Amino acid sequence: xxxxxxxxxxxxxxxxxxxxxxxxxxxxxxxxxxxxxxxxxxxxxxxxxxxxxxxxxxxxxxxxxxxxxxxxxxxxxxxxxxxxxxxxxxxxxxxxxxxxxxxxxxxxxxxxxxxxxxxxxxxxxxxxxxxxxxxxxxxxxxxxxxxxxxxxxxxxxxxxxxxxxxxxxxxxxxxxxxxxxxxx
Amino acid sequence: xxxxxxxxxxxxxxxxxxxxxxxxxxxxxxxxxxxxxxxxxxxxxxxxxxxxxxxxxxxxxxxxxxxxxxxxxxxxxxxxxxxxxxxxxxxxxxxxxxxxxxxxxxxxxxxxxxxxxxxxxxxxxxxxxxxxxxxxxxxxxxxxxxxxxxxxxxxxxxxxxxxxx
Numbered sequence: 001x002x003x004x005x006x007x008x009x010x011x012x013x014x015x016x017x018x019x020x021x022x023x024x025x026x027x028x029x030x031x032x033x034x035x036x037x038x039x040x041x042x043x044x045x046x047x048x049x050x051x052x053x054x055x056x057x058x059x060x061x062x063x064x065x066x067x068x069x070x071x072x073x074x075x076x077x078x079x080x081x082x083x084x085x086x087x088x089x090x091x092x093x094x095x096x097x098x099x100x101x102x103x104x105x106x107x108x109x110x111x112x113x114x115x116x117x118x119x120x121x122x123x124x125x126x127x128x129x130x131x132x133x134x135x136x137x138x139x140x141x142x143x144x145x146x147x148x149x150x151x152x153x154x155x156x157x158x159x160x161x162x163x164x165x166x167x168x169x170x171x172x173x174x175x176x177x178x179x180x181x182x183x184x
Numbered sequence: 185x186x187x188x189x190x191x192x193x194x195x196x197x198x199x200x201x202x203x204x205x206x207x208x209x210x211x212x213x214x215x216x217x218x219x220x221x222x223x224x225x226x227x228x229x230x231x232x233x234x235x236x237x238x239x240x241x242x243x244x245x246x247x248x249x250x251x252x253x254x255x256x257x258x259x260x261x262x263x264x265x266x267x268x269x270x271x272x273x274x275x276x277x278x279x280x281x282x283x284x285x286x287x288x289x290x291x292x293x294x295x296x297x298x299x300x301x302x303x304x305x306x307x308x309x310x311x312x313x314x315x316x317x318x319x320x321x322x323x324x325x326x327x328x329x330x331x332x333x334x335x336x337x338x339x340x341x342x343x344x345x346x347x348x349x
Contacts, residue, residue, distance in 0.1 A: 020241070040244070044267025048237030051229075052268075055241020055249075058225065059202060078230025082238070086227055175272045179244050 001134035002160035003096050004029045007067075009138050010094075017063045017145070018181065020053040022072050024103030026096065028164040030067070037177040041167055047076030050093050054083055057091035060182055063145060064090060070097040070111035077120075083152070084125030092144050093152045094137075100159040118154045126152045134158070187317055187346075188213040191279070192221055194320075198327040200250050200277070201225060202242040204235035208254040210281040210346045215252060232257035233264040236276065243274050248331060250277040255284070255300045255340065256293075265307060269336045276336040277327055282313070287343035304338050311338040314345045 001009075003026065011034040020040045021027040027041040040056075042049055050073065053066030073079065073095055083093065099112020111117050118131040128149050132140045134157035144151035167174075185193070191214050195203070204227050205215050219226045225247075229235030232253045239249035257280070269276050283290070284297025304311045310333075312326055313319075323339065330337040 042268075044271060045233070045237070045264050048233065048240075048264065048268065051234045051237025052241040052244075055202070055238040055243075056245040057241075058227070058238075059242040059245025059247040076231075076234055076237075078234050082227065082230060082234065171272045175244060175274070182245055 002158050002162075003098055003102060004033070004162045004164075006096055006134050006137055006155060006157055008033050010141055013138055013141050013145070014065050017065055018056060018178070020049050020056065020064065020066045022049040022068050025161055025164065026067055026069060028167055029162070031167050032164050038181040040178045041169070041174050043167065043171055043174075047072045047079075050079045050083060051076065053093065054079075054086065054088060054091055056182070057088035058086060061090060062182065063092070065092045065094055065141070068093060068095045069102065070095060070099060070117055071101040071109045073117055074109055074111060080121050080124035080126060083150070084121075084127070087127075087150050089148050089150050091150045092141065094141065095152070095154045096157060097154050098157050098159040102159065102161055106159050106161070112159075121152045121154070128152065129154070131156065186213070187320055188217040190320060191323060192217045192224070194323045194327060195250060196221070196223060197324060198248065198331065200248045200327070202227070202239065202247040202249040203252060204229045204238050204249070205252040206230075206232050206235060206254065206257060208281040208283065210283065210341070210343065211252055211254070211279075214279070218252070231260060233261045236261055236264045236269060239276055240268055240272070240274055248275075250279065252279045254281045256296045258300055258303050259296060262303070262307065265309070265336055270307075273334045275331045275334045277330045278336060278338050280338055280340050281346075282340035282342040285342040285344070287348050300340065309336055309338050311340065314339060314341045317345060317347075319345065
C-alpha cells in the first residue's frame with residue numbers, strides 16, 4: 001500500500017475530526033479523496049503539521065489528527081519532545097512512514113534506513129506510540145480515537161505517488177472554514 | 185511593577201493565553217514570569233519555527249498566542265513567517281530580544297543585529313523597537329494592533345531596554 005491508498009482507507013474515519021495535513025502530495029491527495037472544511041491543508045512550511053496540530057489540540061477540546069510524513073518529522077525533529085511533554089489527549093499524530101521524501105521525487109529518508117521514528121518518539125517520552133503496517137492503520141486510528149489518549153502512530157507503507165492536482169484554494173479560505181468547524 | 189510583570193500584564197489584558205518561548209539571556213525574567221502565571225499556557229519550543237507552528241494551531245483553536253525569542257530567530261523563521269503566518273493571515277506578536285545592540289558583549293550577535301531590521305522590513309512586518317523602559321507603554325497598543333490586522337508583528341527589545349543583563 002502507498003500513502004494515497006492509506007489516506008483513502010482512513011478518510012471515512014478521520015472526516016468527522018479536525019485534520020491538519022502535511023504539505024505537498026499528502027494534502028493534495030486528501031483534498032482529492034475527501035475534501036472537508038475540517039481539513040487544514042498546509043500549502044507551505046514543511047515539517048510543521050505536528051506543531052500546528054498540537055497547538056490546535058491544546059487550545060480546544062475537539063479531536064485533532066495531524067497527518068505527517070517521515071521526512072517532515074525528520075525536518076522538525078524537535079516536535080517530538082514538545083509533544084511528549086505537553087500531553088493533549090485529543091491529539092493523534094499519524095506519521096505515514098514510506099521511507100522517502102514523496103513530494104520531491106521519492107528520495108530515501110533516514111527513516112527508511114537505520115532510524116526508527118517509533119523508537120525516537122518513545123525515547124523522546126511519548127507514551128502511546130504504535131507502529132503498524134499500512135493495512136492495519138484504519139483500526140489503529142479507531143482504537144486511538146476511542147482511547148482518549150494522545151497517540152503517535154507510525155504507519156509503515158510503501159513509497160510511491162499518484163498524479164493529483166495542486167490545491168488552488170486560497171489559504172485564508174482554508175483556515176477560515178477550518179476555524180468555522182473549530183467554533184461550531 | 186517590574187517590566188517583566190508589566191509585559192505579562194499587557195499580554196493578559198489582550199487575552200493572550202498561549203505563549204511559546206525559545207530562551208535568550210535578556211528574556212530570562214519575562215520567560216520566568218510567563219511560566220509563573222497560571223492563566224497562560226507556556227510551551228517552550230525547541231526551535232522558533234516549531235513555536236510559530238504551535239502558535240498558528242493555538243490561534244486556529246481559539247486562543248491568542250505570542251512567541252518570545254531572540255532576533256537570531258528571524259534567520260530561522262523566514263519561510264514560516266511567509267508561508268504560514270502571513271500566507272494564512274494569522275496574528276502573531278513576537279517579543280524579540282534585540283541582541284547585538286549597544287552594550288552587547290558577544291561580537292557574533294552584532295552580525296545578526298545588522299540584518300534584523302532590514303529583514304523585518306523586507307518581510308513587511310510591522311516593527312517596534314523598545315530602547316527605554318518607558319517604550320513598553322506602547323505594548324498594549326501594539327498587541328491590539330496585531331490582533332486587529334492579523335499579521336506577525338515584531339517588538340525588538342535591546343540591551344538598554346533590559347538595563348543590560
